[in-house]
Amino acid sequence: MYSWHWQNWQGLPYLTCSLLEDWPHGFFTQKFWSRPPETELTKVLHEGASGYRLKQVHGNTVLTPGEISTQLQHLPQDGEEKSTWALADGLMSEQPLQAVWVASADCTPVLIADSHTGNVAAVHAGWRGTAAKIVPQAIYRLLTNGSKLVDLRIAMGPAIAGEVYQVSNQTALKVGASIFAYEEEEAMIHALQVLKEPPVLHDEQPGHVRLDVRRINYLQMEMMGISGEQIANAPYCTYQTPEHFFSYRRDNFKKVQWSGIVSIVTNN
Secondary structure (H helix, E strand, C coil): CCCEEEEEECCEEEEEEHHHCCCCEEEECHHHCCCCHHHHHHHHHCCCCEEECCECCCCCCEECHHHHHHHHHHCCCECCECCCCCECCEEECCCCCEEEEEEECCCEEEEEEECCCCCEEEEEECHHHHHCCHHHHHHHHHHHCCCCHHHEEEEECCECCHHHCEEEHHHHHHHHCCCCCCCCHHHHHHHHHCCCCCCEEECCCCCEEEECHHHHHHHHHHHHCCCHHHEEECCCECCCCCCCCCCHHHHCCCCCEEEEEECCCCCC
């Protein structure tokens, strides 16, 4: 339904989605990994925007740029060295020309935009954040700031695909509990496996399954009343696309790619 396009900046590729074409945005590849998002990558998207990033902790906290300053003032300081970034996994704009950024390797980067207010959010959704419903939390925060569900446009970027993401049954249970209320392991796994486009697939190793984190996030949004027409899912797996993306599961080292979006002024 929605198309994904490779863009080029100084010979380096990054990915955009037609669903978010009204907002400067990008799912950047590993080629950009050493470039600071809050300054250099923000300028790739919009010369006049201010950039914001976080120290991600696999939780479900979503902050605004104003809240970043407040949190940093209250964080414990290590000697004379002040903390550089606030601790959270989602950022939401408060005004136009704010670029919000998240980092990911195999976790799902989610960019959200509001066609009425022009506000945006960027979310880092690994399995832990997904279990804690970080994407719904970001959406709730947008709603409290004047958004309506029908106006949201959501793109989930490159992440590890379910077909290659082996996890323990216990991990699948924690994530599955975000959409189902089964307490028994067997009942939960079965319920997840029989869904249309199931988020959990069989694995040969006992006590393990394959988990599609993006599909769980999709189902969470669907349960909130967001239609499939409002959601786009990137056709790229970080694990299976080494020419473009880092994968911690594949390479076992911590490097990331950045995803960001800039809030805009609307005519509404």
